[in-house]
Amino acid sequence: MAKIGNHSGAPAAKAAGSLKKRIMRHWQLYLIILLPVIYLIVFKYKPIIGSQIAFRNYNFRDGIWGSAWVGLNHFVTFFKSPQFSRVLINTLGLSIYNIVVGIFPPIILALALSYVRSRIWGKTVQMVTYMPYFISTVLVIGILNQMFSLSGPVNNIIEALGGERVHFMGKPKLFKTMYVFSDVWKMTGYNAVIYISALAAVDQQLHEAATVDGASIWQRIRHIDIPSIMPTAVILLIMACGKVMSLGYEKVLLMQNDLNVQTSDIISTYVYRIGLQGMQYSYSTAIGLFQSVVSLILLVTVNAISKKLNETSLW
Amino acid sequence: MNGKKKTISRENRIFYICNNILLLLAFVIVAAPLINVLVSSVSSPSALIRGQVTFWPIGFNLDAYKQIFQSRLLLIGYKNSIVYTVVGTIINIVMTVLAAYPLSVKDFVGRKALTGLFVFTMIFTAPLIPTYINIEQLGLVDTIWAMVLPGAISVYNLIIARTFFQNTIPDEMLEAARLDGADDICIMTRLVLPLSKSILAVLVLYYAVAHWNTYFDAYIYLSSEEKFTLQVVLRNIMSTAAALQEMADATVDQSNRAAMIEVLKYAVIVFGSLPVIALYPAVQKHFVKGVMIGSLKG
Numbered sequence: 001m002a003k004i005g006n007h008s009g010a011p012a013a014k015a016a017g018s019l020k021k022r023i024m025r026h027w028q029l030y031l032i033i034l035l036p037v038i039y040l041i042v043f044k045y046k047p048i049i050g051s052q053i054a055f056r057n058y059n060f061r062d063g064i065w066g067s068a069w070v071g072l073n074h075f076v077t078f079f080k081s082p083q084f085s086r087v088l089i090n091t092l093g094l095s096i097y098n099i100v101v102g103i104f105p106p107i108i109l110a111l112a113l114s115y116v117r118s119r120i121w122g123k124t125v126q127m128v129t130y131m132p133y134f135i136s137t138v139l140v141i142g143i144l145n146q147m148f149s150l151s152g153p154v155n156n157i158i159e160a161l162g163g164e165r166v167h168f169m170g171k172p173k174l175f176k177t178m179y180v181f182s183d184v185w186k187m188t189g190y191n192a193v194i195y196i197s198a199l200a201a202v203d204q205q206l207h208e209a210a211t212v213d214g215a216s217i218w219q220r221i222r223h224i225d226i227p228s229i230m231p232t233a234v235i236l237l238i239m240a241c242g243k244v245m246s247l248g249y250e251k252v253l254l255m256q257n258d259l260n261v262q263t264s265d266i267i268s269t270y271v272y273r274i275g276l277q278g279m280q281y282s283y284s285t286a287i288g289l290f291q292s293v294v295s296l297i298l299l300v301t302v303n304a305i306s307k308k309l310n311e312t313s314l315w
Numbered sequence: 316m317n318g319k320k321k322t323i324s325r326e327n328r329i330f331y332i333c334n335n336i337l338l339l340l341a342f343v344i345v346a347a348p349l350i351n352v353l354v355s356s357v358s359s360p361s362a363l364i365r366g367q368v369t370f371w372p373i374g375f376n377l378d379a380y381k382q383i384f385q386s387r388l389l390l391i392g393y394k395n396s397i398v399y400t401v402v403g404t405i406i407n408i409v410m411t412v413l414a415a416y417p418l419s420v421k422d423f424v425g426r427k428a429l430t431g432l433f434v435f436t437m438i439f440t441a442p443l444i445p446t447y448i449n450i451e452q453l454g455l456v457d458t459i460w461a462m463v464l465p466g467a468i469s470v471y472n473l474i475i476a477r478t479f480f481q482n483t484i485p486d487e488m489l490e491a492a493r494l495d496g497a498d499d500i501c502i503m504t505r506l507v508l509p510l511s512k513s514i515l516a517v518l519v520l521y522y523a524v525a526h527w528n529t530y531f532d533a534y535i536y537l538s539s540e541e542k543f544t545l546q547v548v549l550r551n552i553m554s555t556a557a558a559l560q561e562m563a564d565a566t567v568d569q570s571n572r573a574a575m576i577e578v579l580k581y582a583v584i585v586f587g588s589l590p591v592i593a594l595y596p597a598v599q600k601h602f603v604k605g606v607m608i609g610s611l612k613g
Contacts, residue, residue: 023424028499029417033429036414036468040432043465047441047449054442064448112337115330125338127599129345134591136528138546142553142584146355147348151577156366185345193603216326242438249443250531254550268443275444276535288442296439 054286067282074286083270091266094252095244098180099237105188107233110195111221126196129189141254144182145169170259179255179264191236198232199225234306242299245291267291356380356581360574363581379575379582389586391541392548399544400526403463407522408515410467415476416503421486430477437470450536461536462526462544469525472518479514480507513604520598527591549587553580 023030049064054074056067078084109129116122132140148154148168155165168174202224210220249268256264267287275284323331350370355363359374367373383389417423418430441449446465455461484507492502508515533544543551 019424022422026417026420026423026499029420029423030425032413032499032503033417036410037429037432039410039464039467040436042453043449043467044436044441047445048439050445050449051441053445053448064445108337109341112334112341115334116338117331121335121338125342127596129341130599130602131349131592131595132345134524134528134595135588136530136546136591138528138530138550138553139584139587142549142580142587143348143352145553146352146577146580146584151364151366153351153366153369185348188341189345197603216324217330218326246440248531253531271443276447281444281448285442285444288444292439292442299438 051285051289051292053282054289056282058282058285070282074283075290077283078287078290083265086262087265087267087270090263091245091247091268094176094179094266095240095247097176098183098247099240099244101180102184102187102191103233103237103240105184106191107195107229109188109192110199110229111225113192113196114199114225115217115221126189126192130193131189132186133190135186137251137254140182140186141251144178144255148178169255170257172260172263175255175260175263179251183251194232194236195229198229202228238299238302238306241302242295244298245295352581352584356578356585358578360571360578363577364574379578380586382579383582383586386552388540388543388548389545389552389583392543392545395542396527396545399459399462400523402459403466403526404519404522406463406467407469407472408518411469411473411476411518412503412508412515414468415473415480416507417499418473419477419480420499421481433468433470433473447535456536457538457542459542462529462533465532466525469522472521476511476514476518479511484510513601517601517604520601524591545587549583552583 053064053067055071056064056069058064058067062068113122113126116125135143146152150165150167154168159165166174168178206224207220210224215223245267247266247268249272252264252266252269253272256269268291271284271288271291274280275288278284347370351368354370354372355368356379357375357377358368358372359376362368362373414433418426418433420426440446450456450461450465455464488506489502492506497506528546529544530546530550533547534550537543537547
């Protein structure tokens with residue numbers, strides 16, 4: 001990932017002249033970036049400031065700044081409620097399951113593609129596996145529902161093999177598995193591209209030297225390829241860990257039904273349900289803020305750890 | 316691709332066989348559902364309901380598609396999605412470039428702080444309700460602007476663009492332009508942008524696909540049917556039996572209705588993914604390029 005703010009070359013104050021001069025020299029840049037900064041304030045920072053309603057009893061009439069201050073009440077209510085442990089466990093369970101299952105398929109696919117001997121076959125597989133990334137979540141869930149419906153193709157196969165039809169989309173126990181493996185289906189090809197570009201950057205002389213020394217492909221994968229894509233894997237893992245808490249609304253909401261809500265209710269969907277549907281604005285904001293803060297802490301922590309261990313980091 | 320060798324050892328031959336089996340498996344897992352959806356959408360309802368349809372259409376017909384093209388809501392959704400995608404992407408590109416160029420200039424005072432300001436919003440997002448209240452206060456609920464303004468800049472794309480500007484435009488060229496008296500606006504529009512066509516193409520693709528596929532924002536911010544996006548209409552059709560029944564009624568007698576609804580579901584999926592899949596072969600290689608630029612260290 002891009003490193004933020006590295007001053008290669010030009011030591012900051014080298015250009016003689018005062019700060020004022022340096023600012024004046026590029027006055028147009030401030031003009032150019034004015035619109036994006038306004039956007040940032042209006043659409044990103046204003047809602048962050050508005051998050052203070054988590055500490056108030058928000059009502060429409062008194063507004064964000066005028067509603068009664070209640071401190072941490074909403075947070076305490078949430079932590080004491082039975083929903084707290086349920087949505088937290090569901091969120092973490094789903095995220096971790098998703099990370100664990102999702103990390104290897106792209107690496108395996110990238111390696112397999114980089115050692116394929118027929119160029120056309122390789123391109124075909126890459127193109128086909130990459131395709132689901134472009135299909136919207138709504139349609140991926142539509143396809144999932146059709147494939148795994150009681151009368152759908154998967155159940156037809158199960159029955160033909162002598163098994164019993166399974167209500168895949170309705171069983172609370174199967175929700176996480178359906179979510180995670182449909183994600184693998186959609187994302188593997190896309191994520192593999194990142195590894196493919198990392199593999200392409202490996203010095204070919206290493207491979208040639210190893211081949212001359214009689215190394216098999218397995219040995220080359222183990223000792224050359226895997227180490228060289230580790231930094232990429234670590235970065236993707238960092239990003240994934242930072243998102244453990246903030247698993248999105250979209251896909252879970254689309255998969256949620258009355259039958260599986262016990263296991264499919266995660267923090268995001270709970271925030272949505274009690275906030276936009278239940279109109280408990282402050283309470284919902286408190287839960288959302290808890291989620292955002294924990295995500296931030298997680299991301300900073302994991303990033304610091306990886307920086308120390310690996311010298312790879314997001315910033 | 317890696318290191319060619321004329322004679323292949325036994326160990327490596329086994330590797331190649333396993334490798335091809337693995338790739339075949341990946342191919343089948345991804346392609347099978349897609350083919351099945353396509354084939355089911357053009358098969359006869361009775362064959363489908365009997366579970367006879369796998370990878371070849373049985374009783375080929377296009378009745379389901381004829382119904383779809385008469386659905387007013389689907390066509391409105393299509394039109395809206397195109398409008399939101401075009402307008403949204405134009406705004407995205409303009410705003411992203413306006414932010415990325417200044418942040419790429421090395422002796423721009425305040426660059427670090429401003430970059431931090433942008434990056435912070437990527438790692439800390441306001442909860443749903445304050446975001447919603449903000450959009451409501453701005454009077455954007457149930458307007459196209461709720462679809463195109465809140466996500467005007469993706470910080471991830473901003474970093475990709477900034478990194479590209481930094482890495483591909485030679486410093487000497489910028490210096491020479493400055494010595495010739497070019498100001499920043501001139502450098503950005505006449506020098507940097509013409510040299511950055513490839514990254515702009517990548518950004519257009521990223522943003523456009525995101526707009527086309529987005530569901531949640533449209534779902535919460537839009538309330539009138541006339542403004543719904545395709546994804547919302549698709550979801551409504553697939554999750555509410557009523558909409559499908561209405562379409563099915565027009566084609567077949569009552570006994571076959573349930574079967575026709577199934578065919579319609581498949582046809583709706585094909586109809587919805589058609590534009591992206593049709594453009595896909597053309598845009599695919601640009602996406603790969605984008606991923607590579609994105610993974611560069613700046």
